[in-house]
Amino acid sequence: MDSLTSEIAEIRSSYVRDRLAFVPGERMVRIVQALGATDEDLDRLVTVSDALESDPTLPFRKTRTGRFGFDPGAMEVRRLEFQPFMLSTEDDFVRHDAGQVRVFDEIRDDLQLNTALQALFVFKYMVFDGMAVEHRPKLDYDSDRWVCTLLNVRTTTTRDLIGEPALEGVHSDGVDHTMTTYLGSTNMTEDSAVTFLHEMDEVNGVRWHETDPDLVRARAQHRDFLDTCLIVDHELKHSVSTLHAADPDRPATRDLLAFLTRRPVGGGHHSYEFDSPAPHSTLPMTVALSTLDESTRTAG
Numbered sequence: 001m002d003s004l005t006s007e008i009a010e011i012r013s014s015y016v017r018d019r020l021a022f023v024p025g026e027r028m029v030r031i032v033q034a035l036g037a038t039d040e041d042l043d044r045l046v047t048v049s050d051a052l053e054s055d056p057t058l059p060f061r062k063t064r065t066g067r068f069g070f071d072p073g074a075m076e077v078r079r080l081e082f083q084p085f086m087l088s089t090e091d092d093f094v095r096h097d098a099g100q101v102r103v104f105d106e107i108r109d110d111l112q113l114n115t116a117l118q119a120l121f122v123f124k125y126m127v128f129d130g131m132a133v134e135h136r137p138k139l140d141y142d143s144d145r146w147v148c149t150l151l152n153v154r155t156t157t158t159r160d161l162i163g164e165p166a167l168e169g170v171h172s173d174g175v176d177h178t179m180t181t182y183l184g185s186t187n188m189t190e191d192s193a194v195t196f197l198h199e200m201d202e203v204n205g206v207r208w209h210e211t212d213p214d215l216v217r218a219r220a221q222h223r224d225f226l227d228t229c230l231i232v233d234h235e236l237k238h239s240v241s242t243l244h245a246a247d248p249d250r251p252a253t254r255d256l257l258a259f260l261t262r263r264p265v266g267g268g269h270h271s272y273e274f275d276s277p278a279p280h281s282t283l284p285m286t287v288a289l290s291t292l293d294e295s296t297r298t299a300g
């Protein structure tokens with residue numbers, strides 16, 4: 001087994017065991033380089049969020065999204081056509097815009113053609129492929145396909161605006177596997193934006209500082225470039241603490257990628273109309289996937 005395969009197998013087995021995994025950025029950099037990320041593209045990923053422009057519902061956030069499909073038959077991940085986005089209370093998501101159809105700016109080639117980003121897709125697939133998870137209602141677990149919504153998000157705190165990386169408090173993302181990868185921050189305090197992982201008994205919508213300590217399974221903080229957290233999204237809820245500015249006279253920013261991956265939805269799901277498997281006609285992207293073979297998975 002080569003070192004890349006054994007490294008990913010090790011992360012996979014801890015994810016399978018703990019239902020969450022935190023991979024330090026330094027290790028992620030090595031992994032994505034081994035999966036084809038160039039140094040130039042790693043540098044570009046640091047600043048890609050500067051090109052974000054708006055968010056449909058949150059004033060302290062700028063966001064782009066894109067839909068990607070993992071197709072194990074073709075062993076490819078490809079960009080899927082634009083569809084609006086919705087999270088509802090059925091997804092364990094309680095917020096003023098829950099159930100609202102949201103239209104985000106689209107992720108463009110500057111991000112989707114970045115070899116480091118493409119390597120993150122391949123990495124995520126290698127980690128979760130073949131893993132059994134608690135089923136969400138109304139998802140099609142007979143399908144072999146996966147739909148991944150990628151969000152590129154910048155949260156900003158200024159004198160007038162408090163940036164909440166998760167305004168919704170305790171929640172889930174409505175998917176099977178959530179992966180968050182940190183790109184960087186400016187002027188952020190040491191204690192900002194801590195992620196808490198809660199048992200499913202925690203109440204949706206509770207603010208991170210009002211949660212039951214007995215129901216906190218783990219905490220993690222994204223501090224270094226490419227720090228990455230994986231969560232089995234229907235087995236653990238999460239919340240994130242506020243973004244505070246170290247120098248209150250200057251804005252604080254925090255940039256993140258979120259890869260929200262689930263089976264396609266079935267009939268009766270609120271996103272049934274927004275789950276097209278068709279490729280994107282004007283922003284195509286296709287990347288070959290890899291997988292760990294059966295023996296490596298069990299050995300890991």
Ligand SMILES: [Fe+2]
Nearest residue numbers: 166172173238
């Ligand atoms: Fe989330």
